[in-house]
Amino acid sequence: MGEGEKQVTERPKRRGGGAVRGRLRRWRTKAASGSDTVWNPPTSAEQPEGRDVGTLFSEELAYGRSFLFAPFVMALGSAWWFFRPAAPFSWGLWLYWAIAVGAAVSLRNAGPVNRLGAGLVALFLSGAFLAQLETGRLATVMLDSPVTTHVTGVVDAREPTENGWRYVVRVIATDDPVIHRPPERVTLVARGKSPPVDIGGAFTGLARLSPPSGPALPGLVDFGFLSYFDGIGAVGFFYGAPDAVPGDLHTRETSRPQSIGLFMRHRVESLRDTIAGRIRAVLPDESGAFANAIITGQRRAMNDDTLDALRNAGLAHVIAISGLHMALAAGIFFSSLRLFLSFSPKAAEAIATKKLAAMAAIGAAGFYLAISGMQVSAQRAFIMLAIMLLAAVADRPAISMRNVALAGFVILAVSPSEAVGPGMQMSFAATLALIAGYSFWQRREYARPASMPAGTVIRIVMLGAFGIVLTALIGGLSTAPIAMAHFQRIAGYGLLGNLLAMPIVTFLVMPSGLLAMLAMPLNLHGPFLLAMGWGLDRVIAIAEWVDGLGGALDTSAMPRGFLLLFLVGFMLLVLLRTRLRLVGLVPMAIAFALPAFSQGDRSPLLLVSEDGALVAIVTGDTAALSKRRPPSFIFDQWQSALAISATRPPSETESNAAILKDADRFDRLDAGQITNASTALAEDIKAARTQSGMFICEKSEWCVASLPGSGLTVAQIFRPALVGPACDHADIIVSVYRPGFQACRSPGFLITPALRRQTGTLQFTVQDTDGSKSRNGNTTSSEPNPTGSCVRTHVSVTPAITAVKRQWNQHRLYNWRSDSYADPVSLPKTLDFFSGSGGSGRQACPEP
Known part of the structure; x- marks a missing residue:
């Protein structure tokens, strides 16, 4: 330190927030005026002990730490807006945001507590308001249902895959059939070694388009949400290699005036593609x-x-x-x-x-x-x-x-x-x-x-x-x-x-x-x-x-609140500089303690995938599957989220299904065929009760199983004509294809494609005979009937999609036939099933 310089490192033992801010202001004034007094902030070891919380809080404000928390509070506001089942305040949110910002500005000279509170509210609503603006600004059109059609479009970007090319396509037209509400941009995969289409080039091809999938389980990644904010309305693949469009159409589409943004995007993507090549x-x-x-x-x-x-x-x-x-x-x-x-x-x-x-x-x-x-x-x-x-x-x-x-x-x-x-x-x-x-x-x-x-x-x-x-x-x-x-x-x-x-x-x-x-x-x-x-x-x-x-x-899926608690504690720990930062250890400790409390009981789960093609019964770390080779995209996520380490493949047979071998899957069946199939289905369900927790499958017809502990039966039906008989024998019926009706006349609970379209993957949590809590935290119980001969079982139902009216899920309600949006289905949170000690498991309990 040179002669004439003086380093100020000491602080008064106890001072209020105004004194700390005043001292900082004087130091900054001296530094700006060229004074020989230079201030170096004290280290943690030099901070005096015994200061109260108010003094520490004032010191954090004086150091400008509140500014560091501002983006975090805005992010919380955005996350809150996105996670709400319906858009909060609708389009009146801008009014609440304006009031909050005005209050924060008017209180800028008020006390630290009032100023901080108003600022937090304004920042929180600012994050929500920005989320609303982004959602409305993008307005991505999402495909409503899977379709095979001829797509004509222009390549906005391309990327090689292991066995072909993946294109981001700006859709110009669809044909045979014409999509009534076509997405503007889609991603399509072309397999094979055919020469790729140039960026900015127009092409046509037969493609299978599907809406982006929802979460594989409640709380997991929502790919539909990600696609909406990436501007992608559908995903799919080409049947064969895409063809170049006729010269006149190619010239018309590629010579159409482009916006500066689209022109620059094509330039950048072309440069990326050249470098990659x-x-x-x-x-x-x-x-x-x-x-x-x-x-x-x-x-x-x-x-x-x-x-x-x-x-x-x-x-x-x-x-x-x-x-x-x-x-x-x-x-x-x-x-x-x-x-x-x-x-x-x-x-x-x-x-x-x-x-x-x-x-x-x-x-x-x-x-x-x-x-x-x-x-x-x-x-x-x-x-x-x-x-x-x-x-x-x-x-x-x-x-x-x-x-x-x-x-x-x-x-x-x-x-x-x-x-x-x-x-x-x-x-x-x-x-x-x-x-x-x-x-x-x-x-x-x-x-x-x-x-x-x-x-x-x-x-x-x-x-x-x-x-x-x-x-x-x-x-x-x-x-x-x-x-x-x-x-x-x-x-x-x-x-x-x-x-x-x-x-x-x-x-x-x-x-x-x-x-x-x-x-x-x-x-x-x-x-x-x-x-x-x-x-x-x-x-x-x-x-x-x-x-x-x-x-x-x-690690399996973390319970609700884990990430929020960790992030709050983490931000306090890394952004504060006084001993107040140690407060952040409390929410972090609670976050890491949550999994131990939430996973103490591993009650059986019944999982039904969004397309109905895969049904699983998860007991502990073992999953019984309705498919010997489950789709990896879905099952890999189930494995990670539920810590599944072992699987039980189905027991497959073709003996009973032989009675329908000459009938097409979607054909109507006569009375004799239905009677024979119903008898065979009932025999398989009876056999499934003796092999609890394992699927018995008749090839191309059905898969049935009994849930351990509860005796409830589930039937996955691949032939629409057999959904009715399944309703008479099973408790939960999964119809892979549209059966023509949406509910069973019997007490069975029917899961149709129309229901799954709005709910996504469904998770059913049944309870053990001791009435303990389920793994996902929903309380279930088995209550004996007063007669002593009947048991009532409650089953909680958890859909993967709970915000079907939000913009990134609204396409699930669209009906292209009527060009309108349907009302959301009313999915019960719990289901009641009744079973007796000597009956079939489907009779209702007698009144006491």
Whole structure:
């Protein structure tokens, strides 16, 4: 410290909020006026003990910590708006928002409590209002039901897959049949090795289109929600390769005036496609697909086994373009350009090389953002990086929590729907945890040991190794609970995987990739891509080895409130600087205690998929299935969410079904056929009661089973004409196809395609004979009838879709025949079933 300088580090033992703010104001005034008094904030060790909560709270406000919480409160408002069964306040929300903002402005000079309360309400409603604006602005048209039709469209983007191409198509027309309410943009997969359609090119082809699927279970990822906010109204595949449209139509559609946004999108996608093609030309194998995932964000060409190995080894963040990639790319570019400019003494004297390099690095990072697919993690990283580099240009401090907060404001203003997705949550959680963790470490005295001379090789190596360990540890711990909530899985050996792979990614893969991009215009990128591919092969080998250790853990679905409690506690812990931050440990501890209380009892579950093709009875960690080979897309999610480790395939036979072998599935049956089929069905249901928890299936006709503990029977019917007889013998009937009626005349509960269309996957929770609580927290009971000969069983019903009137689900109510929206079905929350000790299980209990 130079002569004449004075460092102020002491604080009064007890002062109110006004005194703290006044002191901060005086220090800032002195600093601005050139005074020789310089203030350094005290470290945690220097903060005096014994200060009350009010003083600590005032100090947090004086440090401007309330600003850091503002994006989080806005995100909570957005999430609240999205999760409501119906749009809250409808279009009157803008009025409440205006009142709240006006109140916050009028109370800006009031006391800290009033000012803070008004600000929280205004921010919360701002998040909800932004969510409403985004939903209305997009207005994505969603396909209402599956259809096979001829699609004519223009390719907006394309991406290679393992066995073909995936196109994002702007639909021009549909034919045979004509879709009355066609989506504007769809994704279509073309399998095979046919030449791909160019970006901006028009084509036609026979395609199978389906609405984006809903959650596989209540509380899991809603792909319809994601597709709505991605602007995708349907998904599907081509039957065969698409054909080029006639010349006149192609000329008319491709020469139609385009908006600036669409023109720029096509330009960027064409550039991405060109870069991806050059990478594949040099690296045609798995390492080439990996390199494309890092550089261009195109990851669908990667093998599923490789993706699983990376996830299980804790290296999934390597393929998600985020702060690591953006910082390495811009940092290497910044350092290299500044070093190059320093070679010329005249240039170094004439211009500010640091500022010039910083501005150039912003341009390089923006280019990387454009070609990487504009993922939310990349957007957050670019915004933060641009703020940091601009701060360097303005000679201001670069890295701070405020940069993260500003990035959050920008993303929430443009795409508030990202607040409920894992991308934004994990990206911001890791960034905040790393900044807070390193800041806390640097404030410790032992973070600057004096025993080792500065600049020694040993010290540099040790600090580098320690930095990798600390970064992997902090990043893994901060994002693991979010991964548990969204993906029901954590990587047990993620720290080991990062320790082994990240040095290769940092010092070989990313520098080689940047050099390849710089050399690509000169066609000199080959050697750099080969070096990058060699490094990525090592990363894949490490991921496979770590995955082989068996460290991937399925955590099962987290209970409601887990993620919210964790995030609230986490934000308090990382954003506050006084001892008040320890309050955040309380909600975090409660969050981690919730699974132990909610999963104490594992009552049997009956699951019915949205399309009705798969029915499962889950008892403990074992699932009895109605299909020997269940669809992986659905069943994999069931396995992770319910921690299923074993399966029981159905017992299949064709003996009874032989009576209907000559009849088409949708034909009407005569009285004799129905009688014979009904008798055979009743025999299978009787046999299922003796093999509780296992399906007995007649090929192409039905599958039946009995639920353990309750004696309730379920029948999955593949022939519409047999739904009526099934209603006479089973308690829960799943009709795979439309039966012509929506309810059974008998006490059975019928699940039709029309019902599943509105509810999505259905989960039935039955109770054990002791009347304990179900695994999902709904209370069920078995109440003996007063006569002593009958048992009443309550079964809770939980649909995967509860907000069918929201814009991203409203297509489920649309009727294309009448061009109108139907009223939502009234699904009961509980069902009552009656069974006697010696009867068939379907008779009603006699009155007492």
